[in-house]
Amino acid sequence: xxxxxxxxxxxxxxxxxxxxxxxxxxxxxxxxxxxxxxxxxxxxxxxxxxxxxxxxxxxxxxxxxxxxxxxxxxxxxxxxxxxxxxxxxx
Amino acid sequence: xxxxxxxxxxxxxxxxxxxxxxxxxxxxxxxxxxxxxxxxxxxxxxxxxxxxxxxxxxxxxxxxxxxxxxxxxxxxxxxxxxxxxxxxxxxxxxxxxxxxxxxxxxxxxxxxxxxxxxxxxxxxxxxxxxxxxxxxxxxxxxxxxxxxxxxxxxxxxxxxxxxxxxxxxxxxxxxxxxxxxxxxxxxxxxxxxxxxxxxxxxxxxxxxxxxxxxxxxxxxxxxxxxxxxxxxxxxxxxxxxxxxxxxxxxxxxxxxxxxxxxxxxxxxxxxxxxxxxxxxxxxxxxxxxxxxxxxxxxxxxxxxxxxxxxxxxxxxxxxxxxxxxxxxxxxxxxxxxxxxxxxxxxxxxxxxxxxxxxxxxxxxxxxxxxxxxxxxxxxxxxxxxxxxxxxxxxxxxxxxxxxxxxxxxxx
Numbered sequence: 406x407x408x409x410x411x412x413x414x415x416x417x418x419x420x421x422x423x424x425x426x427x428x429x430x431x432x433x434x435x436x437x438x439x440x441x442x443x444x445x446x447x448x449x450x451x452x453x454x455x456x457x458x459x460x461x462x463x464x465x466x467x468x469x470x471x472x473x474x475x476x477x478x479x480x481x482x483x484x485x486x487x488x489x490x491x492x493x494x495x
Numbered sequence: 496x497x498x499x500x501x502x503x504x505x506x507x508x509x510x511x512x513x514x515x516x517x518x519x520x521x522x523x524x525x526x527x528x529x530x531x532x533x534x535x536x537x538x539x540x541x542x543x544x545x546x547x548x549x550x551x552x553x554x555x556x557x558x559x560x561x562x563x564x565x566x567x568x569x570x571x572x573x574x575x576x577x578x579x580x581x582x583x584x585x586x587x588x589x590x591x592x593x594x595x596x597x598x599x600x601x602x603x604x605x606x607x608x609x610x611x612x613x614x615x616x617x618x619x620x621x622x623x624x625x626x627x628x629x630x631x632x633x634x635x636x637x638x639x640x641x642x643x644x645x646x647x648x649x650x651x652x653x654x655x656x657x658x659x660x661x662x663x664x665x666x667x668x669x670x671x672x673x674x675x676x677x678x679x680x681x682x683x684x685x686x687x688x689x690x691x692x693x694x695x696x697x698x699x700x701x702x703x704x705x706x707x708x709x710x711x712x713x714x715x716x717x718x719x720x721x722x723x724x725x726x727x728x729x730x731x732x733x734x735x736x737x738x739x740x741x742x743x744x745x746x747x748x749x750x751x752x753x754x755x756x757x758x759x760x761x762x763x764x765x766x767x768x769x770x771x772x773x774x775x776x777x778x779x780x781x782x783x784x785x786x787x788x789x790x791x792x793x794x795x796x797x798x799x800x801x802x803x804x805x806x807x808x809x810x811x812x813x814x815x816x817x818x819x820x821x822x823x824x825x826x827x828x829x830x831x832x833x834x835x836x837x838x839x840x841x842x843x844x845x846x847x848x849x850x851x852x853x854x855x856x857x858x859x860x861x862x863x864x865x866x867x868x869x870x871x872x873x874x875x876x877x878x879x880x881x882x883x884x885x886x887x888x889x890x891x892x893x894x895x896x897x898x899x900x901x902x903x904x905x906x
Contacts, residue, residue, distance in 0.1 A: 413688040414520050423688060449521065459781065459803065460506065460523040464681060469798065471784050487685060490518045492525040492800045493698040494626055494680040495705075495733020 407435055407480045410487040418443045432463055433476040435486050450488070460491040498535045499559050502526040502702060505804070513559065515618045515694075517701045525800070526702045528559045536750040541721060544752070548572075551606050551710040557746060558710075559703045560613035566642045567613075570605035571710050573597045575718035575866070580834040581847075585854045588861040591724070593715055593868045594837055600637045600661070601872035602630035602793075602840070603711060603736070608638045608696055611704025615694035622647060622693040623667075626683035628676050628732070628793045629658030630840075630871050635696060636665035647693065649679050655792060657875050675787060677798045697733075701800075708736045712743025715866050716753050723747070723756040725863035728850045730842045730870060731762040731771050731816065732794040734805030740868070741808040761814035761859065762805060763849030765789035765841075769818035771802045775809065776816070782806065790821045790879050791841040793871060815858045819848040827851065828873060828880055838873030846870075 406426040411419050419425055427442055429435035440447040452458050463470045464487040470478045480486060502511040506524025516526055535556045547553025551571030552562040574594045582590035598605040608631065612623055623639040623646045625631050632648045639646035646667030650659070651674060663669050672679045687698045696704045716723050723744045729737040741760045748755040764772040767789030770782040782802040787795035799805070809816055819827070824841055827848030832838050839847070850867050853859040873880070888900035 410685065411688075412685075413691070414518060414523065416688075449523075458506075458522055458524075460518065460525065462681070462798075467678070467681070469677070469681075469784060472786075487681075489681055489684045490523045491798070492518045492523070492701065493684040493687075493695075494676070494798075494800055495697060495735045495796060 406482060408485045409435060409439055410485060412488055412490055414490060415446065415449060415488065418445045418449070430480055431476070432465060432470055432478045432480060432486065435480050436463075436476075462489045462491045463487070464489060497559060497561060498530045498532075498556055500529045500531050503529045515620070515699055517699050528702060528706055530557065532746070532749050539750055539752065541752060544717065551609060551707060554710050554713050557713070557750070558610055559706050560610055560617055566616060566638055567609055568599035568605060568638060568641055570598050570609045571714065573714070575715055576835065576837070578835050578867075581831065584830065584834055585851050586861060587854050587859065587865060589864045591715075591719075591864075591866045592831070592835060592837060593711065593866055595711065595868065595870045596837065596839060596843070596872035600630075600633040601875055602634065603708070603868075603870040604630045604634040605638070606710050607704045607707035608634040610707035611696040611700045612638050612642060612644070612694065614703040615696070615700050616642070616644075618694070620692065620694035620700075621645065624648065624683070624690075624693045624695045625697050626676070626680045626695070628795060629654050629662070629875065630793050631697065632658065632662040632669070633875075636662045636667045636669070639667055640665040649683055651676050651679055655876050655878055657877060661875065675797065676795055677784070677787075680796075680798070705735045705739055708739035709743035709746065711736070711868060712740045713747060716744060716747050719864070721753050723753055723758045724866045726759040726761065726814070726859055726865045728761045728763055728846055728853065728859065728865070728867045730794055730846045730868065731764050731799070731805055732796045732842075733799045734762075734771060734801035736870070737762050737805045738801050738808050741812060758812060759814040759863075760808055760812040761849075761853060762809055762816040763846045764816065764818040765791040765794055765824060765845050766818040766820050767791075768795045768797055770797060770799060771805050772816040772818040774802070774806055789824075790876075791824055791845050792876075793840060793842045794845060815853060817849050817852050819845060819852060823848040823852075825880055825883060829884070831869065832873070837869060839869045840871035840873050840876040841879050842871050843869040843873070844879070
């Protein structure tokens with residue numbers, strides 16, 4: 406199962422855990438499974454139109470999914486998915 | 496004391512106390528420092544400012560931390576230079592260059608680091624950290640050394656050699672990461688969650704740190720005789736500096752130090768990393784991330800955190816964004832050096848070349864009072880220009896050799 410790394414801001418939803426594992430073979434499925442296991446994730450990650458919020462970045466194996474297939478990006482079973490706040494740098 | 500009332504999310508408006516927070520817990524939007532501007536207005540005056548130190552700390556009432564003593568290398572107070580020869584070359588009228596190469600470590604980053612680390616110490620942090628394209632690395636390492644803080648600085652491993660040396664010399668921990676700046680940034684954003692006792696100035700202390708760039712507007716207004724200029728041209732990496740300059744001029748008017756005056760804000764990028772300029776020219780609401788490929792490494796952020804806000808500020812103010820090729824960057828560095836005696840790093844070349852482009856297009860106009868921000872010193876990126884400049888001649892030490900080799904006309 407893929408591992409998901411959780412940023413500080415969302416650890417209240419995981420009981421303080423920084424990583425968790427969930428089923429899923431695409432980014433969209435992984436995030437859906439995350440919300441099923443820890444209700445509240447969907448509301449925090451998606452805006453009203455169902456897109457990822459613009460200050461949420463998601464990486465699969467350290468690659469920004471915006472350079473891949475976005476929410477449809479495949480997630481291998483041994484991959485790590487990172488949820489990272491976009492506000493950094495410069 | 497400060498006049499800070501708290502932090503506010505720029506996206507959803509939720510409020511937070513002025514603690515070690517940088518993004519909204521709910522929507523991940525960036526937090527912005529909020530001030531009691533009426534109280535600032537009641538206590539600040541031109542005389543009070545002018546009697547203050549000749550550094551950024553004369554603007555303390557409009558900053559989120561107090562004059563820090565120990566985290567101060569003397570940032571700010573840099574010259575604003577009337578650039579008549581450059582203006583003539585570009586067909587402009589009243590042109591000024593804010594020469595921010597003249598900071599303690601040679602770039603504007605000293606302004607933000609001094610503010611950010613002052614706040615970090617107030618919040619109890621003992622370690623200064625950052626993700627950097629070089630200038631910030633220099634500044635964090637130097638300020639941490641001065642303050643007796645430990646530092647850990649992350650840079651892309653392909654950085655200019657000078658910027659690596661000028662960081663390492665201060666003796667902190669320097670980690671070169673095999674990857675782009677955006678990779679380094681992502682790593683640091685993740686590390687912040689695991690190392691909550693480290694003050695990453697441009698991650699978990701970024702809200703405070705970024706406020707230091709407002710002093711680039713404050714100083715210019717004061718140097719112009721307490722007036723805002725008509726048009727400014729600013730380099731764009733994360734977009735934060737541009738947003739804060741825009742905010743700085745507006746805040747000065749809000750606290751009564753200058754009259755309200757619209758300032759057109761234009762942004763400069765290198766073509767090899769131009770997500771914000773590309774979004775501007777296509778009319779997009781937000782940018783698409785890019786993989787940078789440019790000699791202007793200090794601007795090589797393909798995924799700029801404030802890109803959308805910079806776009807908004809440029810459009811709202813009636814400015815423009817444009818990008819220039821690496822060859823034009825080198826020409827921009829040479830033009831500024833040749834006409835005004837200021838040696839800028841590649842980011843300064845981007846600014847000057849973009850200014851030239853916008854002037855040629857009639858966007859920056861000859862009837863405007865224009866300020867170009869040159870924010871880093873040329874000695875940091877000597878490699879960019881060393882292939883195209885050198886001795887006029889190399890000769891034996893004889894009169895004949897000189898006469899033969901050099902045709903020097905006095906006029």
